[in-house]
Amino acid sequence: MKNIIIGFAIAATTLAACNNSNNDTANAKQTDIKNDTALATQQQVTKDTAGTQSTTATSEATFPVKEIITGYLQLKNALAKDNGQDAASAGNAIVATLAKVDMKGLSDVQMKSYMNIADDLKEHAEHIGANAGKIEHQREHFIMLSKDMADFVKTFGNGGQTLYKDFCPMANDGKGATWISEVKEIKNPYLGSKMPDCGSVKETIK
Amino acid sequence: MLIIFIVIQFIQPVRNKSGQVLSTDFGKVYAVPGNVQAVLQNACYDCHSNNTMYPWYANIQPMAWVMARHIKNGKDKLNFSDFGSYTGRRQISKLKGIANQVKDDEMPISSYKLMHKNANLTTEEKSLIMDWMNKTADSLSTEN
Ligand SMILES: [Cu+2]
Numbered sequence: 001m002k003n004i005i006i007g008f009a010i011a012a013t014t015l016a017a018c019n020n021s022n023n024d025t026a027n028a029k030q031t032d033i034k035n036d037t038a039l040a041t042q043q044q045v046t047k048d049t050a051g052t053q054s055t056t057a058t059s060e061a062t063f064p065v066k067e068i069i070t071g072y073l074q075l076k077n078a079l080a081k082d083n084g085q086d087a088a089s090a091g092n093a094i095v096a097t098l099a100k101v102d103m104k105g106l107s108d109v110q111m112k113s114y115m116n117i118a119d120d121l122k123e124h125a126e127h128i129g130a131n132a133g134k135i136e137h138q139r140e141h142f143i144m145l146s147k148d149m150a151d152f153v154k155t156f157g158n159g160g161q162t163l164y165k166d167f168c169p170m171a172n173d174g175k176g177a178t179w180i181s182e183v184k185e186i187k188n189p190y191l192g193s194k195m196p197d198c199g200s201v202k203e204t205i206k
Numbered sequence: 207m208l209i210i211f212i213v214i215q216f217i218q219p220v221r222n223k224s225g226q227v228l229s230t231d232f233g234k235v236y237a238v239p240g241n242v243q244a245v246l247q248n249a250c251y252d253c254h255s256n257n258t259m260y261p262w263y264a265n266i267q268p269m270a271w272v273m274a275r276h277i278k279n280g281k282d283k284l285n286f287s288d289f290g291s292y293t294g295r296r297q298i299s300k301l302k303g304i305a306n307q308v309k310d311d312e313m314p315i316s317s318y319k320l321m322h323k324n325a326n327l328t329t330e331e332k333s334l335i336m337d338w339m340n341k342t343a344d345s346l347s348t349e350n
Contacts (some may be wrong), residue, residue, distance in 0.1 A: 120293070123299070
């Protein structure tokens with residue numbers, strides 16, 4: 001009987017813990033709304049500068065290459081500033097963007113590649129969105145999400161914006177990790193203020 | 207309180223027990239060393255596969271609900287029974303995710319460890335899992 005009572009107590013606390021995390025996502029959703037509008041305005045400004053795109057890019061009207069990249073860059077910048085809350089909002093914004101993607105304009109090859117990438121991308125973005133208070137966990141997902149983004153850019157182009165592929169050998173517990181940036185200057189999203197300038201540009205994506 | 211406790215005993219969730227090992231099972235997709243598979247089976251398969259070894263308290267509410275919930279959420283994130291059906295990219299992500307969760311002591315869930323002494327992984331078991339997962343993920347990454 002004693003065991004049962006202990007079990008009951010554990011169950012009660014576990015249930016309570018689950019509810020807490022639900023609240024967290026509700027909070028994150030709220031900040032999301034603000035973020036969406038920020039995204040939209042940024043989008044307009046940058047759209048005009050989008051000139052020649054690589055041949056693989058599709059029209060922005062049907063497929064939001066630029067918006068997905070913008071969401072990623074916001075996430076990257078939030079992590080570089082050690083801001084898990086903003087990172088979570090950006091993660092949720094990416095999930096929202098992916099949810100409304102229309103694949104109609106894509107070729108077969110692009111569609112296959114997109115589905116492969118988006119499946120993984122979405123899961124990492126969701127976890128980053130749900131873990132505002134755990135920036136190290138967000139960064140673990142960001143390592144893999146950055147790999148997805150690199151492949152995404154390879155298939156769909158850079159959305160008309162010069163991008164840089166950076167690498168820091170000290171990230172990921174010394175195993176090294178890559179990220180994509182819109183500025184040449186190094187701002188490390190894995191180490192943040194601990195070591196903001198760890199890394200170097202490995203590739204320029206024009 | 208006691209009455210509620212008795213009444214809820216009659217509401218039992220459906221059990222997660224297929225009794226089959228699918229061809230997509232983790233142990234069939236990779237050459238998993240016996241000691242690695244044993245740790246996963248012991249500490250993870252209850253919530254991350256189609257076959258849960260139900261403990262005695264699984265008949266007692268609300269424990270059964272908590273378990274059903276863990277199993278549902280756990281399988282959504284990672285199902286060793288379906289591992290082979292994930293895309294290559296997702297498999298790599300999951301292998302690294304497993305290493306990370308074990309490294310950060312996030313998995314197995316702490317309430318589970320209270321009830322399952324052998325799910326409390328030793329330092330050796332942890333590094334065994336982490337090393338094998340990372341090594342396997344890296345060997346896949348360089349393939350494509
Ligand atoms: Cu996660």
